[in-house]
Amino acid sequence: MNNVYFWxxxxxxxxxxxxxxxKFFAGYPITPQSxxxxxxxxxxxxxxxxxxxxxxxxxxxxxxxxxxxAGAKAMTATSGPGFSLMQxxxxxxxxxxxxxxxxxxxxxxxxxxxxxRCAQGDFMQARWGRHGDQMLIVLAPNSPQEMFDLTIDAFNxxxxxxxPVILLSDEFIxxxxxxxxxxxxxxxxxxxxxKDISEAPFGGSLxxxxxxxxxxxxxxVTGSTHDEYGYRKTADPIVHxxxxxxxxxxxxxxxxxxxRVEMQNLDNADIGIVSYGGTSRSVYEASDLANEKGIIIxxxxxxxxxxxxxxxxxxxxxxxxxxxxxxxxxxxxxxEVERIVExxxxxxxxxxxxxxxxxxxxxxxxxxxxLR
Amino acid sequence: xxxxxxxxxxxxxxxxxxxxxxxxxxxxxxNCFLKAVEELGYSNLNDFIFxxxxxxxxxxxxxxFKADSIHTLHGRxxxxxxxxxxxxxxxxxxxxxxxxxxxxxxxxxxxHAAKRNLEIVVIMANNFTYAMTGGQLSxxxxxxxxxxxxxxxxxxxxxxxxKVIDAAGASFAARWTTYHIIPLIRTIKTAIKKNGFSxxxxxxxxxxxxxxxxxxxxxxxxLKYFKEHSVPIEKxxxxxxxxxxxxxxxxxxxxxxxxxxxxxxxxxINKARVKL
Amino acid sequence: MSELDKVFVxxxxxxxxxxxxxxxxxxxxxxxxxxxxIVTPIGQDKCTQCGICEIYCPDFAIAxxxxxxx
Numbered sequence: 001m002n003n004v005y006f007w008x009x010x011x012x013x014x015x016x017x018x019x020x021x022x023k024f025f026a027g028y029p030i031t032p033q034s035x036x037x038x039x040x041x042x043x044x045x046x047x048x049x050x051x052x053x054x055x056x057x058x059x060x061x062x063x064x065x066x067x068x069x070a071g072a073k074a075m076t077a078t079s080g081p082g083f084s085l086m087q088x089x090x091x092x093x094x095x096x097x098x099x100x101x102x103x104x105x106x107x108x109x110x111x112x113x114x115x116x117r118c119a120q121g122d123f124m125q126a127r128w129g130r131h132g133d134q135m136l137i138v139l140a141p142n143s144p145q146e147m148f149d150l151t152i153d154a155f156n157x158x159x160x161x162x163x164p165v166i167l168l169s170d171e172f173i174x175x176x177x178x179x180x181x182x183x184x185x186x187x188x189x190x191x192x193x194x195k196d197i198s199e200a201p202f203g204g205s206l207x208x209x210x211x212x213x214x215x216x217x218x219x220x221v222t223g224s225t226h227d228e229y230g231y232r233k234t235a236d237p238i239v240h241x242x243x244x245x246x247x248x249x250x251x252x253x254x255x256x257x258x259x260r261v262e263m264q265n266l267d268n269a270d271i272g273i274v275s276y277g278g279t280s281r282s283v284y285e286a287s288d289l290a291n292e293k294g295i296i297i298x299x300x301x302x303x304x305x306x307x308x309x310x311x312x313x314x315x316x317x318x319x320x321x322x323x324x325x326x327x328x329x330x331x332x333x334x335x336e337v338e339r340i341v342e343x344x345x346x347x348x349x350x351x352x353x354x355x356x357x358x359x360x361x362x363x364x365x366x367x368x369x370x371l372r
Numbered sequence: 373x374x375x376x377x378x379x380x381x382x383x384x385x386x387x388x389x390x391x392x393x394x395x396x397x398x399x400x401x402x403n404c405f406l407k408a409v410e411e412l413g414y415s416n417l418n419d420f421i422f423x424x425x426x427x428x429x430x431x432x433x434x435x436x437f438k439a440d441s442i443h444t445l446h447g448r449x450x451x452x453x454x455x456x457x458x459x460x461x462x463x464x465x466x467x468x469x470x471x472x473x474x475x476x477x478x479x480x481x482x483x484h485a486a487k488r489n490l491e492i493v494v495i496m497a498n499n500f501t502y503a504m505t506g507g508q509l510s511x512x513x514x515x516x517x518x519x520x521x522x523x524x525x526x527x528x529x530x531x532x533x534x535k536v537i538d539a540a541g542a543s544f545a546a547r548w549t550t551y552h553i554i555p556l557i558r559t560i561k562t563a564i565k566k567n568g569f570s571x572x573x574x575x576x577x578x579x580x581x582x583x584x585x586x587x588x589x590x591x592x593x594x595l596k597y598f599k600e601h602s603v604p605i606e607k608x609x610x611x612x613x614x615x616x617x618x619x620x621x622x623x624x625x626x627x628x629x630x631x632x633x634x635x636x637x638x639x640x641i642n643k644a645r646v647k648l
Numbered sequence: 649m650s651e652l653d654k655v656f657v658x659x660x661x662x663x664x665x666x667x668x669x670x671x672x673x674x675x676x677x678x679x680x681x682x683x684x685x686i687v688t689p690i691g692q693d694k695c696t697q698c699g700i701c702e703i704y705c706p707d708f709a710i711a712x713x714x715x716x717x718x
Contacts, residue, residue: 024459045644050458050637054451055484062448062481066423066455069442074455092445213421213440214460218384220435222443231387231435232443375656375711377702388661389707394685395665399706407703553703579665592670595704 003182009147009174010035013103013167014043016151017075019186022101023049024067024074026060028082031115032171033105036077057082061089061102068093068100069221071212073155077103081112083122084129090164091130092223094247097202097210099158099191101151106170106277108328108355117355118171118278123332126166127306133244135251137165137258138306140276144178150260150303156189157258161250162207168305170328172278172357194219203228203243206250252307260303261312269298271367272316272323272345274337276302278357279326285360290367297367305333310340317341322370326350326358379406382417387435392428395591397550397576401497402432404553404574405466408560420464421456425449425478428504428578429470429497447477450485453492461634464564465492471512472502475533479511482533486540486569491632493563493570496533499578507581514618518585534573538626543568545626549575549598552622559624568632575620654695654713661709662686668701668710677701 007015014036017025025044027037037053044051050067054060060076067074078086083104093100106122108114126138137157141150147169154165194201194211201211201219208228211217220230225240233239251258264287275283280301287297300316302309316323323345325334334349341347350366352358379402380388392398409417422433426446434443444452449467457465467474474482474496485492501519502508508521511531518525537545544566548556556574563570577583577594588594598620605623608616655676664685669677676695680688687709689695697715 024455026455042644045641046648048641048645052454052458054454055480058448059451059454059481059484062444062451063455063458065444066442066452066457067459068455069452070421070456070459072455072459088445089448213442213456214463216418216440218438219440220443221441222434223445224443374658375713377658377661377705377708377711379708383708389663392706394663394707395667396706399708400704403703403705403708553700557703590670591665591706592667595667595671 002184005180005182006177007144007180008035008177009141009144009169010105011039012144012148012180013077013151013169013174014039015182016148017101017155018043018047019182020073020152020155021188022073022075022155023047024064024072025050025076026052026054026063026067027076028054028057028060028078030079030082032107032174033077033079033103035174036103057085058089061086064100065089065093065096065098068098069213071214073099073159075101075103077105079105080107080109080122083125087129090136091132091134093164094130094134094136095223096221097162097208097247098164099162099210100164101154101158101167102164103151103167103169105174106168108353114355116171118328118357119353119355120170120277120279120328121332122168123305123327123329126168133248135248135307136163137161137251137304138168139165139260139303140168140305141173141303142277142280142301143173144176144180146303147173148180148182152186152188153260156187159189159191161254161258162191162210163251168277170278172281197229200228202226202230203246206246206253255307258304258307259309261309262301262303263312264299264301265296266298266300266316266319268296269316269320270296271371272298272300272320273363274300274302274313274316274323274325274333275327276305276333279328282358282360282363283326286363286367289360289364295367295371308336308340313337313340314344317345320345322346322348324348324350324363324366324370326363328352328358378410379403381415382406382409382438383436384438390436391431393580395577395579396428397499397574397578398429398432398497400550400553401495401574401576402436404556405495405560407557408564411557412561412564420466421460422466422468423449423453423456424468425473427470427473427502429468430473432468433466447473448481449473450478450481450492450494454485454490457490457492458634458637461491467492467494469494469496470503471496471498471500471533472510475511475531479536483536483540486537486542486571488633489541489543489568489630491567491569491634493572495560496571496573497576498573499576499582501578501582503578503581507585534571534625537571542571542626543628543630543632544570546571546624547573547575547620548622549602549620550577551595551598551602567635568630650692653692654697655689655692655701656711657687657689658709658711659686661707663707665706667704667706671704672701
C-alpha cells in the first residue's frame, strides 16, 4: 500500500532523500530551500544518518564529497548564491567521479536578487558553472511528487554513473503543497564497489567501480589530472585527454538512458512549447485553454535538463513551425532549444522575470500572437 | 642486506624520491608522523584516512603514504575531513596542510572544526609562504618579511593560529619546529590518541623559496635558526612582546578533556530514536 | 657493505641537502659526490646509532641498524 501525504516540494525532496538511502546531509540556511535543511535536521537522526549545518556552502559541498568517499549516499541543498559558492566543489566531484546529489531551488538573481521569489536563471549555470570541460546530470521536477521521485532518481543516477547530479528545482515547486504518493517499494541503485585495485578505480572502463576511503585499497583521490589508479599526472597530455573525454562520454553516451521527458500532443500539434519546472504547470493549463479554442499545443516538458533530450525536441521541431519557450529568465533554455532544432522550427522566447509566474493567459496570448 | 629507512614501509616506493626540494622540512614532518605511528604500534596505515588540500604540504599523504587519501580543493581539506570522519568515526582522520591552505583560504573550516571539537588531527606545516606558486605572502609571513607580493616588506603581523584554535575551544593545540623532532613525535602520538580536535603547527623550513629570499644559506641554517629562536611556552609567559618579537613559542598550548563531535552526535541519534 | 656497518645511505634517494652532515653530533657523514652533493657515511665506528639522522633526513635515504636490545 502506498502512503499518501500532503507535502510541500521541499519536504517531499527531504523525504525522497531518506527513502533513497541518503545517510549524510550537510547544508547551510538559504531561502527558498531552508525547509529541506529543517526537515532533515529533524528526520536524519531518526534513521541513524548524519545531518550537519555547516559554516558555509563551501563546507557543505566539500563535506558531502568527503562523506560520499567514505561510503555514504550524500546530499546538500541550496539556492542561487549558495549554488554559485558550491561550483568549485561540484567541479571537484565531477573530476573525482563522486556520487552525490545537489539540490538547487532556483531564486531570482543575479546576486542576492529576489531571495524569496521564483526564477529559472540557473539553467546554464547548472551546466556551465565551473571551469573546464565537463558534463553532469541535471533533473528538474514540476511538482512535489516529482521533488520526491526525482530526488530518488537523482541518487540512483549519481550511483550508476558515478557523478554529481543536480536537482534543479525552483521556488514555485519547492513551496507548492500537493498530494505526494510514497510507494511501499522503491528501486534503489547502489554503487558498484571495487573488488581489487587492478580494476582501476579511475579508468579502465567507462564508469569504473569505486572504492571508499577506509576500505584499505590505498586509494588516491585527487581533483588534479590523474591516471586510472589515481596518481597525479598533471603534465601528461594523453592522460588528461583520456580522462576528461571519458568523464564527458560516460554521460553523453548514456544520454538516452538518463533522459526523462514528458510529451503531449506531438502528433497533431499546431504549435510547440518546450518547458520545465514551475513554468510547465502554466503550460498544462494554457494547453487546456487552447484546446477549447481548437488549438493543439505540442508540449515537450523536460525532466532531464542536461544532457537535454535532443531527439524529443527535434521531433517537435519536425511537426511544428514555431516552438515557444516560456521561461523565467531572459533566455537560457531557449538558446539550447535553438541549438537543438537547427532552424527546423522558429524558436520564440517568452520570458518573464521579477518573481511572478508566467500565467497560462500570457502563454495563450503569445500563441495567438504567433498564429495570427 | 639493504637496510631501509623506517618510514619506507608506510610509503609508496614508486613515488620515491619525493617531489620535495632538497632539505625541505616536509620530509622531517613525514618522519615524525610515521615514527609516532610506528611507536603507537601500527604496522600499516589501514586505521588512518588522510585528507589534504592544495600546496606542497598537501602532497605529504598524496601520493606518498601507502594509505587511503583524498587530495581536495585548496582550503577545503578540513571540510572534506568532516564528512569522512562522520561516516568513518572508527578511523583516525588526519589532515596535512600548509599555512596558506589551512590558515589562509581554509581558516573558516579550521575554526569551526575546532569549535565543534571534531575528532581529527590537523598538522599545519608553517613555512611562512605560498611555496608552490613561487613564494607569496601568507597569513603567517613574519612582519617586514620580503616575499613576491610584499616586495616592500610585509606590513601585516603574522597570525598566531594556535591561539585561534585555543579560542575556538578545541581539545588540543601545540607548536613545534622541524628542529624539535623528539617532542614533535611525542605530541603527534598524543594528538592521534586524543578524542577531540587536535592541531599541531610545525614551523618548517622551505630552503628553496622562503629561505633563499630570507638569506639562509642552507636547510640546516634554517633548522639552526629554529633551534636558536624557539622559546618554550613556560618561559615565554614571563617574556615581553618585544623579547618574543622574532621567536617561536613552542610546546603544548591547549590540552583539555571534552567530548568530541562524533560522540555528541551519537547522543543526537539516541534522542531522536527515543522519541520514535 | 660490512657487517659491522651501522648506517646506510640510499644514494638513489639522497638529494644532498646536507642536513645529516651538520646535524650528526659525531660527524659520521660527508659529501661523496660534489656535483650531486650525495652523502656517504665515513665514520661507521663513530656512529652511536642514536637515530636522529634518520628522522632529520627529509628524503628517507638514511637507515640505521637498530641498537641491540632495542
